[in-house]
Amino acid sequence: MTDTSYYSRLGGLPAQTELLSSKAVFTTAYAVIPRSVMTDIVTSVLPHWEKTRAWIISRPLTGFSETFAQYVMEVDAGGGSSSPEPDLRAQAGLFVTEGEMVVEVGGAQHALRKGSFAYLPAGSAWKLHNTSSSPASFHWIRKTFQAVEGLEPPPAIFTHESEQEMVAMPDTDGKWATTRFIDPADVRYDMHVNIVTFEPGGTIPFMETHVMEHGLYVLEGKAVYRLNKDWVEVEAGDFMWLRAFCPQACYAGGPSRFRYLLYKDVNRHVALW
Template sequence: MTERTYYAHRGGMPGQTTKLTGQAVFKTAYAFIPKGVMTDIVTSNLPFWRDTRAWIISRPMTGFAESFSQYILEVLPGGGSDRPETEEGTEHGLFITAGEIVLTVDGTKHQLTSGGFAFIPCTAEWSLKNEGSEPLCFHWIRKAYEWVDGLDAPEFHTASDREKDPSPMPPGHEGWMTTRMIDPTDIRHDMNINIVTFLPGTVIPFEETHVNEHGLYVLEGGGVYELNQDWVEVEAGDYMWLRAFCPQSCYARGPGPFRYLLYKNVNRHMPLKL
């Protein structure tokens, strides 16, 4: 099992003497939400959830990124939900950063700890509970599943970042690696969730400009990220939200690995009738 660390958001509030101006940015091509602005007073409550608060860090917005929402949830011991989702046809990716989660999916229980991941298809009946003694923190990525005639929905599955070795990117870029929580070659999936790792000094050596919308949450370390020609210094706990075709690149500053949780939409034609 590989040793990993994951930033687990706990909220809090800055003091009265803290300077007001921070690094938070919202532009036409991207948003940058640093951990320092995810305070106690910007949380949301959700229907049918007990002892839970949510930081909603992205949501579909017309003219921006429209394919997904992403939450950070903190669930106190004994908390959870027997009816977590209220919108029919929604699929889910859960990534745990602290504590223990008990999922019941179609009548079967699954227990996951930090570094654990679960994909829950839109066809599943599921519930969630924190049966541990410490607060549970996890990321919840939600997407309306895009059905294709002739394809079934993918099945429920779990994975663990601690138990998977990251795959190197193309030869010559061995310090740039990806741990795949969802198999991108399975065409039934219309979203991809990875953990991307950069060793210190490693870069994305070109400006990626492509059709995928992105959510990037920094789990560990730090780096400098290019977002549509702006260079932004990022560290564990920060979030980046990119619309399609936003140019991006980065380099890892060290001293340890720079790692982030990545969402993107994949494997579908572009709709021509909106």
Template sequence: MTYAFPQGGLPDQSVSAEGTAVFTEAYAVLPACTMRDIVTSLLPDWHKTRTWIIARPMTGFAETFAQYAVEVMSGGGSDSPEPDTGAEAGMFIAKGEMTLTVDGVTSTLGAGSYAYVPAGATWSVKNNAPDLLGFHWIRKRYEAVPNLGKPDHFTTSDAASDYHYMPDTDGKWATQRFADPTDLRHDMHVNIVTFQPGGCIPFAETHIMEHGLYVLQGTARYLLNKDWVEVEAGDFMWLRAFCPQACIATGDQPFRYLLYKDVNRHPALVLP
């Protein structure tokens, strides 16, 4: 299994600037072709690393999370990756090998692996392998609940996660859940959603959860608010709460995406 990740580079001068990127009040689409060298960021305390920051909290839009695609050269990484002690992390490795240490526990994670790091943990990320490390990093301020406790650090993988098939879909729509959905300590979920060719969401989902969707494989027509857009591997979609959404998988291979959503908490009644 291969997983999409930004390729960087820069188009030559013969390529038209007209593209399919969209930014509206309800959603944004960042096609893979927009994730070029000139839009990367360098981060404090990270070495031999560059980052595509593809979502960030914005008042009146998505407000709960930031999402990065992080590329680390051999020998690079960070002993202090997270500047916010209140932030939790979900990381999905797309290529290469990550050496992750969380509160003294070290794991070696390859492509398809997922790691959850709780807020307040002491952790580090290193690329001790010869090839580039590429991973998707989702950051969220953890919303603690009295007497509930924080989730534990864990690692798992695409291959180790069961497919949960939606009813009445003939196996065409499935979700792999990295965190236990009944564990209310978790206030965010990171899942992989898979549609077989021709599979679809047969209604316009409209709900409180914000979404970040990074397409890992395949193609689809995706409904965002009132617009149908064509998306493919490497594209990213950013959905505000209550933005209607649906999709139809196209092509001859599964359509798969990495999904973030905020869950299991009351909405704040006092806005910032």
């Protein structure tokens, strides 16, 4: 696999001499949170976490995206939590973008490094600690698990991007491909976390419109994304947050490949109110 980097250089503050102009936008159909606004002054400190700060880049909002929350976590050496998740209903998807850490669940310890993915079922009494001498960064996706009568709960997953096949979309000559951390045919899971890769010139050549909500964090490269009626330039470190049925497409113009971490809700009936 090509040498991989995942954008994780958040924080700092802009100079007082910089312009206010930004591509940050929040609409009724989508939001764009560029890396330039993920500064030191918008971080959160969470209960029962030590030497840790978080950028909360999505949360359920009535009338917008309602299924998930996504954090970018930065854990200093020696930091972490023995009680990270306060909600027993919440499952977790973790993706490491920098450094090393240890996740403990069910009495077993799992070493994670840059490129590692972990799925932790709802109700797991998991722990996470940075036992290295350097800071570590990871994405933490939280979603209330939707149990289904007759389906057993999904098991935990621990894997690495290098262990997963990159599956090319049909008729794209490999320019649009997806790395899937959760088996799309396994309906025990009600969320997917993937890495989507476009080589220069790769494109989504139609306006996707679907019931799944999305969180898209750009890991590498740059592209032009079509969101509803707008074209938006995005680059590594930017986050896009799409509500259900928001039309979407993209064009990766290069010069390097364009990659993002993708969340979507799947495999469940629509709730009727």
